[in-house]
Amino acid sequence: MATARKTDHHPEHADNPKLDPETAGPSNQIKDPNDWVTGHEPMTGAQASYLKTLSEQVHDPDAYDPEIDKAEASKRIDHLKHETGH
Numbered sequence: 001m002a003t004a005r006k007t008d009h010h011p012e013h014a015d016n017p018k019l020d021p022e023t024a025g026p027s028n029q030i031k032d033p034n035d036w037v038t039g040h041e042p043m044t045g046a047q048a049s050y051l052k053t054l055s056e057q058v059h060d061p062d063a064y065d066p067e068i069d070k071a072e073a074s075k076r077i078d079h080l081k082h083e084t085g086h
Contacts, residue, residue, distance in 0.1 A: 039071030047073040054080035 033039050043051070048066065051073055055063035063076055 033071035033074040036071050036074075039074075040069050043068055043070050043073035047077065051077055051080070054084060058083050 047070065048064075052064045054077060055061055058080055060080070063080055068076070
């Protein structure tokens with residue numbers, strides 16, 4: 001007969017920093033767009049739409065360029081979000 005495992009303590013994972021936010025290093029969820037593996041690919045449709053909207057909000061039509069890549073789009077979006085206070 002199998003015994004039930006406690007779900008709040010897993011000794012086999014005690015040394016896994018991914019499971020303990022107090023011992024985990026810096027998150028890899030936020031990377032510099034220049035370091036993205038796919039940063040050179042064309043921007044996504046969502047990026048294009050958001051970038052277009054933001055460029056219109058700040059009255060800077062040159063901020064939108066349909067030919068830029070994902071990394072550049074991300075940088076421009078971050079910059080424009082800062083300008084709009086988002």
